């Protein structure tokens with residue numbers, strides 16, 4: 059049935075679900091349109107299930123460190139509790155009933171189908187029963203997220219390769235796995251499966267793993283992955299991929315041939331803006347992202363949030379933007395979006411956590427950059443921790459303003475340690491004040507003071 063409503067939310071990822079709930083709770087007539095699962099990628103195929111995997115692998119890794127520290131252990135990895143947890147606790151067998159009820163419980167309506175903007179203020183939804191047209195009086199919020207994408211490697215498209223979606227659903231760790239792409243997706247899965255006994259090779263065409271992350275952190279992580287037995291190949295490109303019904307064969311540009319039972323393609327994400335029909339509201343359909351202003355406005359009566367905005371493909375960004383967009387739609391003033399202290403954590407062991415700018419990004423912006431670095435294993439806590447205590451803290455300062463503009467922590471609990479540095483970047487705490495802090499002995503975060511000292515050296 060066609061309908062006239064206040065707001066249509068097209069795509070219900072973490073931000074879309076949140077914005078629909080906020081607007082409906084505020085009394086607006088809201089329809090959320092979702093073609094797959096309410097909640098989006100994060101709870102069913104991404105953050106939550108992968109972090110359940112990581113939790114299990116961290117436990118295995120710590121158990122394997124016992125002989126170095128205090129006794130003996132016998133570790134026999136078993137994927138079945140991980141799979142059970144993902145299927146039963148995280149995703150309820152990839153069923154979104156609870157999320158859909160949460161949405162409707164907040165007063166929004168749900169239309170299941172593929173939506174497309176057909177005119178300003180108009181969304182046509184292809185549902186199981188035909189087409190439904192929704193007219194939005196106040197506006198449309200776009201939260202379509204991203205789909206996994208594969209590079210144009212000869213033969214690849216004809217093979218049954220995995221993306222994150224198949225990898226999350228697997229009921230056994232593969233005997234062997236090729237991972238193409240060493241961004242956060244490839245890195246997390248490569249280590250998880252290696253620690254569950256898979257023979258893993260990781261192929262990255264960039265100069266080093268971790269993409270635009272700090273090279274010092276990439277080096278620490280690459281060493282840890284190699285210690286896990288992963289064949290890490292940086293600066294390597296796949297030329298051809300074949301599948302013979304049993305397994306994969308990958309030809310690299312240096313002539314090497316790699317084989318494995320499964321292939322995970324983790325080379326990034328894309329959104330089909332033309333399929334979303336954004337040209338109907340004057341947005342360039344050929345771009346990779348939808349440009350938004352600081353209140354998430356993409357066009358007259360159109361807001362966009364989440365991965366599609368290009369401000370960081372993270373759940374915390376999607377939900378952060380949702381609050382700002384909702385306030386703007388409701389005519390409530392808010393602070394404009396501010397990404398200066400954007401945090402990101404790759405949940406490997408060691409965790410690699412960043413906030414704000416890397417050294418090269420800061421330099422590219424023309425800032426007078428100073429950096430300070432310290433190794434965690436040289437700190438009292440790292441030395442006490444011993445095995446698994448390796449890592450690095452790198453600080454990036456704007457020398458003229460005397461504040462941190464970025465930081466990276468690679469090490470045990472790096473994602474927690476970076477919280478302190480995120481406060482410093484966000485609040486622009488003067489370096490002199492930071493140096494005056496008392497940091498508990500012997501914590502990992504106390505090593506921040508050594509990195510600050512190095513900043514002055």
Ligand SMILES: Cc1cc2nc3c(=O)[nH]c(=O)nc-3n(C[C@H](O)[C@H](O)[C@H](O)COP(=O)(O)OP(=O)(O)OC[C@H]3O[C@@H](n4cnc5c(N)ncnc54)[C@H](O)[C@@H]3O)c2cc1C
Pocket residue numbers: 068069070071072073074091092093094095096097098099100103104105106108109171172173174201202203204222243333334363364365366370371372373374375376405
């Ligand atoms: C393996 C993996 C691990 C990750 N781990 C983390 C992590 O630990 N921490 C973190 O912060 N982030 C993580 N991410 C990123 C995170 O999943 C995304 O940033 C997050 O899901 C936010 O995305 P979103 O809100 O833009 O939309 P998405 O979650 O992508 O959801 C968009 C929704 O829109 C729907 N949709 C799209 N087009 C239409 C249409 N035309 N009509 C109807 N519905 C439509 C889709 O079906 C989908 O459900 C991970 C990603 C991956 C792949």
Ligand SMILES: NC(=O)c1ccc[n+]([C@@H]2O[C@H](COP(=O)([O-])OP(=O)(O)OC[C@H]3O[C@@H](n4cnc5c(N)ncnc54)[C@H](O)[C@@H]3O)[C@@H](O)[C@H]2O)c1
Pocket residue numbers: 209238239240241242243244246261262263264267268269294295296324325326327370371372402403404405
């Ligand atoms: N812990 C987290 O927060 C987390 C975890 C997973 C994913 N994510 C988000 O999901 C997004 C997607 O992650 P991703 O890892 O798929 O993408 P990505 O773009 O971050 O990394 C892809 C990697 O693949 C490499 N690559 C591309 N084409 C290649 C080729 N032909 N051969 C070899 N290597 C190739 C790239 O150089 C890059 O290093 C990220 O932007 C991230 O924000 C976040």
